Amino acid sequence: MGNWGSHLYDRPPQKLGEFVQNNLRPSEDCQKQIDQTVDTICKVLQDAEQLPLVISVARGGSYGRKTVLRGNSDGSLVIFISDLEKFQDQSKNHSELLSQIWAQLKCCQLTRKLEAKMEIQNFNSGPTTIQLFAKEQSITFKILPAFNALGLSEKPSPWTYRDLKRSLDMMKASPGEFSVCFTELQERFFNNLPRKLKDLILLVKYWYQQCQEKLAVSFQLPVYALELLTVYAWEQGCGAEDFDIAEGLRTVLGLIRKPGELCVYWTVNYNFEDETVRNVLLGQLRARRPVILDPTDPTNNVSQDNSCWHLLKLEAETWLSFLNESPGPSWNVLPASLYSTPSHHLDKFIKDFLQPDKTFLDQTKKAVDIICKFLKENCFRHSATKVQKIVKGGSTAKGTALKNSDADLVVFTDLLKSYTSQKNERCTIIKEIHKQLEACQQAQDFEVTFEISKWKAPRVLSFSLKSKVLNECVHFDVLPAFNALGDLKSGSAPSPKIYAELISLYKSSDILGGEFSTCFTKLQRDFVRSQPTKLKDLIRLVKHWYKWCERKLKQKGSLPPKYALELLTIYAWEKGSGVLSFDTAEGFRTVLKLITEYQHLCIFWTVNYNFDNEIVRNFLLAQMQRTRPVILDPADPTADVGGGNRWCWHLLAKEATEWLCSLCFQDGSGYPIQSWDVPYRHQEAVEQGYILLSVSCSLDVGDSWTDSAGRNL
Template identity: 60%
Template sequence: MGNWLVGQSSAWPFGGSPGEPPAGPSWRSSDGLSGGWPDLPAVPAHKLKDFIHAKLKPSEECLKLIDQDVDAISDFLRSSGLLVRGVAKGGSYGRETVLRGYSDGTLVLFMDHFRSFPDQKQNQHELSVIEQRLKHYKKYSMSASLGHTPEVLLSVPGQEILLQVLPAFDPLCFGEDCSSRIYRDLKRAMDREKAAPGDFTACFTTLQQQFFQRYPRRVKELILLVKHWYQECQEKWMTSLSPRFSYALELLTVYAWEQGCQDEDFDIAEGVRTVLELIEQSSKLCVYWIVNYGFEDVTVHNTLLNQLRSQRPVILDPTDPTNNVGKDDGSWQMLTKAAQAWLYSPSLNDMSPAPCWNVLPTSLFITPSHLLDKFIIDFLQPNEKFLEQIRKAVNIICEFLKENCFKDSSTKVLKAVKGGSTAKGTALKYGSDADIVVFLTPMKSFSSQIEERSLFVQEIQRQLEDFQKKTQELEVKFEKKSSTKWKAPRVLSFTLKCRSLNESVDFDVLPAYDALGQLHPGFTSRTKAYKDLIALCKSSGIKEGEVSTCFTELQRDFIKPRPTKLKNLIRLVKHWYKQCERKMKPKASLPPKYALELLTVYAWEQGSGMEKFNTAEGFRTVLDLVIKYEQLCIFWTVNYNFEDELIRTFLLTQIQKKRPVILDPADPTGDVGGGDRWCWQLLAKEANEWLSSLCFELQSGDWGQRVQPWKVPVVQTPGSCGTQIYPSVGI
């Protein structure tokens, strides 16, 4: 699942929870920041990686020596008469997120005679037994225990680790494929023993270690940076470090990387900005994973619901659904202010605009059905500032294309048209490109567009590079699109930065033939344009939809007049699609987003047609159609129809192709359903899993009561022609 994401325990007098060591002495820091390095918020963004390696990462030699000491303690305790089934390493030490200088760790002893969670709770005397054994181990006779928990301070030159030694029940002793049973037993034990959240966290140390082993080295380096910043904050506030809170920040960093990047070699500054932005939104944070537990079992389902509905922030331990390590103890408000100070500091913004990843503070999967509209408004719908930035950026590029790009050439720009989601009014607050289709005079036919567009792509890039050098106002970074789909480049992709813009904007510029001919004397009817295109498809075998950019205005006008709420539903579906895409990338070739956009319009037309409708029902209907992809045959007759014989024959051929068939309402040659061209089966599998999400649970919360889809036919015929809410034009 896309969104794969303690209070104090009364049973532990020193505070925190079992498995969490107490805070270290207040005078300890990672290294004192000697050697000329300033405090972290003053370190320039481009130097953060150097800072981590110079000041925060322990040396490999130190860690090897610590490992030897930990193994020696383990062997000694095993041979000292204790009935130890197995040993697990936890805390920062076990998660491999140890800061240089001083850090925490746990050594969990899985006791052979602990056969259940209650056994662990009822045999706290084992703590004193372990401490007595440790006192007989000469090298570690000076243990630093607090309360009833034995601790050993491991020290090698350059590194100290306060190791907490804990006896625990091993819930995995019966096999690792029984997670539902494990977590049912956990919930029953907590209720019976009146245990506090997190009391049994040590039992899941092995799972915690496995969870962090999945993440690449640089993610753990980013964790070190965030933890060190938190440590600096605590020293500034003169308060004790909270291992629970430190663990929450580790998980938040993992979440930021999972949701926003997933590249092993990423920019550290972008990661830091993303984590700080999430901290800034702490009042909305709801982070969890379902790698070890999920919603399938009723008991676990209800436990999760109880946690996910609790007051924010929520950061659930991925190994223990009862343990909200993000629970506010008064620290978040102070940390939020510190995050804002660093986030907007000159050092972290040494380039403008400063990039970060697009990560939401909460997950769509666990958003209740009655809050979907609020989710869209809060997280998906662009604000006026974003839209103004897009407008400014589009105007800059359009002015360049019209006034500067071809000023010394016979080529003229007939018009530059904004396309894509920004033009249709379905742009997301994050990750939406600005598409511009530029209609050029030399392109006088569909064939000429196919043959010449790569030359114009290269020419526009050359002119844009020259213009950038002359003005020094624009900063353009070009991106090469994959050539697997098209033989020659059909699009110029680049990122635009400008002094007048607060944010960078991604562009796709596409040269095209003005097939509809509104602005030059050779005006042709829409019918003739479609007939010419169909004839070309039959004679030359060009890819279907290869010249769909010619009909950009029709694509835009098909969506733009629709009700705002429908456009918001499209945003929701596109966000869901992005979650699926991130999960599968780069494993599969998913259908284009445009196919999902059209599917959403169709679901609304056939199932509702009202300006006000239930968003959860609409979303559920779209997923239902995705699940039934093998039956789909969908088209519209708003721009073309069955009246002309040539077009009718072609359309009949199109709709008899392998399903799914979803015809572009602006281009009859564009089947964005694509039959078996794309991996619809993977998207359908995801859609089926999402039916269990909270998005479709009725507000009453009754188990098994779910939002139902609208009744929508999966197949259209020439006789049905779909619901024509918007009249056809020009045929």
């Protein structure tokens, strides 16, 4: 493979970080000489009396982004001129300005002592450039006069981008033509990135450079596109300052293998709130893929060389297959966001990106069966305590798991003879289970990692099963529980006495609602698992959206549990559709619409408990008068997973409102998809409870019954 093979193909993955530091980063001496020379040039340009007032000089390109490769690299010096008062002015007196700048640069070259050698080139048909040399390092800078679009602000306003769109239309200019005006934003965007991520960027750029040499082709794709793709891969798949650089490289090359699906953008400087900007963005997101938008200029798609992407795709496949005799680990990163996925592609999005790999699910099932058998046979084997059964719960058991999802193993032992004993004795049981899981890890051939609880009296033991081949894992919580249901057969409803006892304990003590929901894991699991396959896929989609919100909003407040959204999705389908084959976009839109109306939601089911028993009936009626949203766990009436004001539903509602404008909810012609007509509450169940209450309290059927906020139930 010649130079290509000796430099990258044969590089062991664990040595890639060392390779970057020793071969790809510019030497500190060279960088320092060039930095000092650039400082001098910028000062000369800003102080020049022969030029119109220079507001500032921004540093762009690889130099400004601090992603300079050792050897030859690129940069730009963007000179913001006071005479350029709008975007259109950049073509005004352009030649004259460049001539004046050239004269100042020539003067600087002759009169100033520069740390790096400088050569100036002035082309009649192209930009003025200067080339700086310091030993083995050279950087070619474009000199670009520009309109100062930001003014004195550090961040652009929507008005800036509205003006940008208007100027492009007026001049019939190419999208991205005025991106240079946002050079300072590009610099800031990259300044916030960790050093190791910039090392990964250097590695990707080096790979790209080697592709060009190998194929003897000069690609038209700006290297900036690959820099942004690398940033996107890290943000979505890792986000840590310290990471495995080989995993990062595999991830980026894996994305390059899917150019027809790539749609990458940011909302750090612009977003969907302003109508004009939103329309520009949606227009870009509808464009033929790949799409990689400049985070500083929504009109600038930096990835539009399809022939280049095809060649890079083939090279990425070759490199990955050569590097890995078996697949190596990479980050789980989608080539496009859900927001940018057209409505008619949502089913494919779920199938391609959200459903866990079947091979991994089979591996997980076998491993979990081994763990359950081991725990049942080995826990408390030297005492009279026995494990009665282990029930599998969580997303994996319910059939709604995403990649890297969660599962519960609820361990029922005869030591726990009541709800209160569960609360008092679970710490002892968790310690025993932990000891046995460590023994199981040594005895069995699968990888288990533990996360030990920091609490003195832990409620749960957490561990993970990771695939040695696939980039997936399942996170487990092991929870001890009282066997409240006994030997209840599948499909049977529990005795009302079970719930009456739970409700009496709840009302007479300080326990929280849902404290003992683990006792009813089997009912929770069966309720969701019995739903149609396509509905469970819709739940996956809603949970993926929730995870996106969680990542964005984690610093702003505590969001409601995912289980609340699972139940809300089931309710939306039951009341709005009820058919096995439905439009996924309509269902998704309905769920988000209900979230925006969270203050009116009162939802519950009567599959496991109902209004027949007086204690349960009175409790349910009291639950329905709680602050909205009320979403009762169909397995445990004390668990209101809607939670009223307990969680920040308003944050989810705000996101849901913004998402209703996304491509997910537009048809091929750009018209909005309709949602299902769904009531805010289970009316027939409410009416049943109302009638029973009327009989027991001797009320007239015509009397109105309202909740604490005065709403008619």
